[in-house]
Amino acid sequence: MRTPVTTPAHTPPVAQTIPAALHAAADTYDTAPALADGPVRLDWTELLAQVQDVARALLARGIQVGDRVAIWSPNTWHWVVAALGAHYAGATLVPLNTRYVADEVVDVLSRVDAKALFIAGTFLKRDRIAELRATAPDLHIETVVVLPVEGEQERAEGTLNWSDLAETAAAVGREQARERAESISGDELSDILFTSGTTGRSKGVLIAHRQTLSAVRGWTECSTVNSADNYLIVNPFFHSFGYKAGIVACVLTGATMVPQIVFDVPTTMRLIDQEKITVLPGPPTIYQTILDYPERGEFELSSLRVAVTGAAPVPVVLVERMRAELEFEVVLTAYGLSESTGFGTMCRVDDDAETISATSGRPMAGFELKLSDAGEILLRGPNVMLGYLDDPESTAKTIDADGWLHTGDIGEINERGYLKITDRLKDMYVSGGFNVYPAEIEQALSRLDGVATCAVIGVPDTRMGEVGKVFVVRKPGAKLTEDQVFSYATKVLANFKVPRFVEFRDELPYNAGGKVLKRRLREENS
Incomplete structure (x- = not known):
């Protein structure tokens, strides 16, 4: 794809913002390849131009410095350009886990007060826009841009397609976008990444x-x-x-x-x-x-x-x-x-x-x-x-x-x-490279009818490193089955959080303070 190039003799200035780093890359590496995704090939100058076009469109839609722009889409060149375009417009990026279910996404979008959302169209048989609208019909985001992950699709009501951005961007000049990018301080937020919390609700990390x-x-x-x-x-x-x-x-x-x-x-x-x-x-x-x-x-x-x-x-x-x-x-x-x-x-x-x-x-x-x-x-x-x-x-x-x-x-x-x-120190385990916090899963499963209490631990797995196992105590008279637990968990939790094993017990082990003895559960399952 590329012949190795010699590292430039001069060192680019130490950038304090991502847009400044992108300017330095375009100046330094110019026509060297920057991005390759199937037939899409961009050099550093072309990448900068594409990023500026997305930023121009966001500015035309009223995005201000510090506004939150979310992305819910898998790894494609669109994600790269959209993310860098959001930064270039002075916005704070909010990446959304592609494995999230709609409930989890709505929670994050509401908490950050997202002004724009880049979202995958139909992908892996999931229509994410339909999921969001079914889950939160009153959720309003001013700008929603659909990324053609599996090709262009019909425009959903109230959204823009990726191909519409060029026309939208025409209202804002390239120099105006550059002025916005150069106005950003290194102390501005670049992103808010959400990490599961041990209290059962995800936390937004400010960087x-x-x-x-x-x-x-x-x-x-x-x-x-x-x-x-x-x-x-x-x-x-x-x-x-x-x-x-x-x-x-x-x-x-x-x-x-x-x-x-x-x-x-x-x-x-x-x-x-x-x-x-x-x-x-x-x-x-x-x-x-x-x-x-x-x-x-x-x-x-x-x-x-x-x-x-x-x-x-x-x-x-x-x-x-x-x-x-x-x-x-x-x-x-x-x-x-x-x-x-x-x-x-x-x-x-x-x-x-x-x-x-x-x-x-x-x-x-x-x-x-x-x-x-x-x-x-x-x-x-x-x-x-x-x-x-x-x-x-x-x-x-x-x-x-x-x-x-x-x-x-x-x-x-x-x-x-x-x-x-x-x-x-916490009960977190790692499944396939993803941090999983049992408290979040336990809180979700406690809402399932028939569950009196439950506890989740990570157990060894050859392929994933660890996977979840949930111990469930049923409510008196409940006929809850494994399939019902799996089915409910799949609806309310991202796939990597769904326990792979269910064990029903009459009671869980507790210490004198009333806390579940997860160490004992882990020892029994090691």
Whole structure:
């Protein structure tokens, strides 16, 4: 797809906003490839022009600095242009998990008071607009733009199609859009990412432009991503791994973005082969699945260079196989959370397989790391979140008076300053790279008729790392079945949150304080 280019002799100025970083990329990398998604091929100058056109359309629709613009769509080139266009218009980006059901999306859209929404048309047999309207007929968002994920479709009432944006943008000049972009401060919010809360309701994490760019610079320095790289972004754009360590990392380094709409092993290997992919981050399951694929030998994968993984245990043998069989030069593990801009600690290129497997590296991007007296992992630095959306109480509980972010994870720090995560203070488990909070699931299932009480834990799973198991105590006389639990959970929860196992019990184990003894449940199911 591209011939490796020499990194420019001059260094672009240190941008404090994402639009400024995009200007620097266009000036520096010019006609080098920026984005490749099937037949769509954009160089950096063309990408900037497309982003400006989206921003012009948003300005024409009345978007002001600080307005919230949401995106509910899978990984395509439209997501990249829409997100950067929202930033360029001075808006705060609100990525929405594509696995959310309509109830979850309506909750977020209402809480952020979204002024615009980019939404996938019919995709994977789901009509998301119809879902939203059926769930919240009174929900009003001034600008709704339908992205042609599976081709252009008939215009839904009260919406714009992606193809309408050019006409809408005609009312605003390109220079006017650039003036808006250049007026944005590094302290303006770049995004609000929602992360499930242990209290059962998602929390909006507030991050500024300067923080996003600072943290991503730290990540790119450790990962060695550069302008000669072709970066396959399998991680979802709604997650900081796909959006920040993906899109923003490419803007900062000049690497070519190659989005993959849905992870599928043959498709991933075909893209690696065809696009000469050099960078492939993701959860450990991605590499394990590729390594175990019977027809792997039919694809040319020798271009692979950089792998960054985490979010689940990474066995030493997996690291060794990634290096030996997939021929990765750089294999790294990392640790971070939304509240720390998605980053925190990271291994380095010269670390051995045991270090990469057993630890999550040492601090990067200006972070300080220490453990509390109870062993909780604490992070401090300029890239700790500004706070939670409209939730000062939770913010104060999470960031203490000395600025330390309380992660809720338990760990150890070795003599080299490397972090090992040993346990979770909270009950969160990780399923296929996604954080899952049992309290959120328990709160949802408690509304199901026939449930007296329930408890959710993560149990080991070969493919997903962990999956959910729910223990249900029925109300007296209730005839609740497993199928009814699964059916209800599927309607009210994103797929990755739906428990895979149901066990009915007469009672749950409790401690003297009345709390469910989840440790005992986990021990019984280990």
